[in-house]
Amino acid sequence: MAAALARVLQAHDAEERPPAEDLRLLVRHSLALLLARAPGRSVEVRVPPYAAIQCVPGPRHTRGTPPGVVETDPLTWVLLAAGRTTWATARESGTLAASGERTDLSAYLPLLPAGDPAGSDGGAS
Known part of the structure; x- marks a missing residue:
């Protein structure tokens, strides 16, 4: 998981397209963590x-x-789950849409360790 996160963050920082398989893995894992943290x-x-x-x-x-x-x-x-962007920033940029009650999930984030900003430590803690 840490290696996938490091690859995605490195690609993002280099303004490259992150590996789709890493994104898939991290999305599914972080959503499972969100479900455990905020059941309902x-x-x-x-x-x-x-x-x-x-x-x-x-x-x-x-x-x-x-x-x-x-x-x-x-x-x-993934950037939200890793704490690399904020809920407010994602909403303001238009990359996140939220409507209805209880949709501000910022209290449940981050879900993943962000690791080194350059990604060199692979997200290890």
């Missing part, structure tokens, strides 16, 4: 094309889309 079904977090989960405590719904929806691209999600 009131917010749907979508990171297409890799995964979507329902999380965050709140009113239970039984059909259709939850009352809160968050959607972003894989790189933005």
Whole structure:
């Protein structure tokens, strides 16, 4: 996991495209961590094309889309999960859309160790 995170952060810092397999792995892993940290079904977090989960405590719904929806691209999600960008920055830049109640997930982030900004330590702690 640390090596995948290091590769993604290095590619991002070099303004290159991160490896898709690393993004997929990190998105799925970090969403599982979010689900463990914020169990519930009131917010749907979508990171297409890799995964979507329902999380965050709140009113239970039984059909259709939850009352809160968050959607972003894989790189933005990994940067959020690693603490390399903030919720506010992602929203302001338009790379993250959030609508409905309980959709500010900043209290649950970061989820992954950010590691060395240059990625040289592979995210080890």
